Amino acid sequence: MEIEEQRELADAAKKGDPDAWERLYRYVYPRLRAYAVARVGASTAEDMVNETMARAVAGIGKFRWSGGGFDAWLFGILRHVCLEHHRKSRSVDPSRFTEICINYAEPGEALELEADVEAIRRAFANLEESDREILALRLISGLPSEEVARLVGKSAGAVRTAQSRALASLRALVRLEQ
Amino acid sequence: MTSDEELFEELRRLARPPAIDPPQESLDALHRAVTRQFAGAARPRWWQQKIAVGGAVFGLILGAPAAAFAISGSPLPDPVRSALHDVGLPVDSVDVADARSAESHLEKALRSGDTAAVSRAAAHLQECLAELDRGDRNRMAPRADALLQDATSNTGSSPGGPIVSRGDGSSNSGSGDRSTVPSLPATTTTTTATHDGGTQGGDGDQSTTTTTTPSASGSPGDQTTTTTVAHDGDGGGGSGGDGATTTTTTKSSD
Numbered sequence: 001m002e003i004e005e006q007r008e009l010a011d012a013a014k015k016g017d018p019d020a021w022e023r024l025y026r027y028v029y030p031r032l033r034a035y036a037v038a039r040v041g042a043s044t045a046e047d048m049v050n051e052t053m054a055r056a057v058a059g060i061g062k063f064r065w066s067g068g069g070f071d072a073w074l075f076g077i078l079r080h081v082c083l084e085h086h087r088k089s090r091s092v093d094p095s096r097f098t099e100i101c102i103n104y105a106e107p108g109e110a111l112e113l114e115a116d117v118e119a120i121r122r123a124f125a126n127l128e129e130s131d132r133e134i135l136a137l138r139l140i141s142g143l144p145s146e147e148v149a150r151l152v153g154k155s156a157g158a159v160r161t162a163q164s165r166a167l168a169s170l171r172a173l174v175r176l177e178q
Numbered sequence: 179m180t181s182d183e184e185l186f187e188e189l190r191r192l193a194r195p196p197a198i199d200p201p202q203e204s205l206d207a208l209h210r211a212v213t214r215q216f217a218g219a220a221r222p223r224w225w226q227q228k229i230a231v232g233g234a235v236f237g238l239i240l241g242a243p244a245a246a247f248a249i250s251g252s253p254l255p256d257p258v259r260s261a262l263h264d265v266g267l268p269v270d271s272v273d274v275a276d277a278r279s280a281e282s283h284l285e286k287a288l289r290s291g292d293t294a295a296v297s298r299a300a301a302h303l304q305e306c307l308a309e310l311d312r313g314d315r316n317r318m319a320p321r322a323d324a325l326l327q328d329a330t331s332n333t334g335s336s337p338g339g340p341i342v343s344r345g346d347g348s349s350n351s352g353s354g355d356r357s358t359v360p361s362l363p364a365t366t367t368t369t370t371a372t373h374d375g376g377t378q379g380g381d382g383d384q385s386t387t388t389t390t391t392p393s394a395s396g397s398p399g400d401q402t403t404t405t406t407v408a409h410d411g412d413g414g415g416g417s418g419g420d421g422a423t424t425t426t427t428t429k430s431s432d
Contacts, residue, residue, distance in 0.1 A: 016216030018209050025200060025208055034195035050204055057211040120189070138186075139193040167182045170189075 001027050003069060010070040014060050025053060028071045032078055035140045039082040048085060052078040068147035075141045076151050123173035131166040134159055274314050277306035277322070284325045293333045300329035 001009075006027070012020035032052065036045035055077050056063075063073055124132065130152075137148045138159075149159040270278065284299035307315055307322055 016212060018212045021208055021212050022205060025205070029200040030195035030198050033198070033200075034193070046201070046204065049200075050207055053204075053208050054211050057208070057215050060215075120192070135189075139190050140195070142190075163186070164182055167185050171185055 006069050006071075007065060010063065010065065013070075014063065021057070024070055028074055031071070031141055032074060035075065035078060035136065036082060038136045038140060039079075040085050044085065048078060048081050051081050055081070066150075068143055068150070071141065072143050072147045072151070075137070075143065079137075079151055119173070120170060123170045126173055127166050127169055131162045131169070134162045135166045138163055271314065273306070273309045273311075274318070277303065277310055277314075277318055280306040281318070281322060281325055284329060288325070288328050288332055291332075296329050296332050300326055300333075 006024070009020045009024050013024060029049065032049045033045055036048040039045075040048055052074060056074055059077075063070070066072065068075075124135075127135065134148060134152060134154075137143065137151065138145070141148070143151075145159045145163070146156045149156040152159070154162075280299065280303040284296065284303050287295035287299040303322060303326065307318065310318065
């Protein structure tokens, strides 16, 4: 979806246009769900996404268009919803982040890259918590470093540094395993 | 995997979610949320509409004359003044406004030097003061008394009936009706004293009115002295209160 189209839809959504809401939701849903799966697991991911959309509708009056667009705003809400879920359930399972690498790979690719995927999966679980979150956001949301920085409350430079560190760790870990 | 960029792109390719649609229940929930959120904002509930319309009408009724008053400087119509006063806005009651107007007339009459006009205006002022409740009357007493004293000096006589205290704030002469005391010949004198410094609402507020009038027979030595003491026992201030009134009438003759 082009950024202008997204902006027009967001304006219409602010005025209560249900079709605009649905189109925006359909557009961002796969990534929202993927991120939720990565954060809380597949079993509760749907609940997280639904809660995110409910909060978005209730808080649309506060939405102001920024560089990241409407989906950056939604990812910000989803991140909070997931953090709340973690606080309530008092359990953080780092291996959940690795699900991003196995849930959405094409079946053929998964077979072909099975070794790599398994290696990456384990390597992901060994990353620092904050690095893992930044990398997951960058990989799944498709948001630029600046927007991810805003979501996690860090500078864009800090996000780029964390991303490089995470990638270097992954590479080293995968090589080690191979 | 030779560089961070390549590794990143590879991971992104693996992590890219397939284009799946949200479940129908999820879409339905979204539509319900949107409808609920925006239906309330677009169309106020019936009682909100009634309040809004009522408020607008009320504002129009009270606001328009008040605005006209503000622009023109002319007096507020009595019904408007009464309504504003009743809802607690800082507007004098109709009776107070009348009394103030009577004060102004007396002041003008005094300036003009027309003794007949002074006499009439003083009598009217006394009538107006008699209509006031105790708190309002106490508030107006300093200026009204001074004007009435001037009127007495100007005409050489007291212009009219006494100021009669009213314990319940609704009637004069102690009889409950609103009639004024008829004008009496020249030697009537009236004094009003207010204790507690003359402010309304003081605890134990008390006003004393002493009226000395010649007898109806006109005998120079005969006179009637009426002393009325009004107590504002509840300290409630200018709304008339529930204080008791004590009236003492003494007839004397030389």
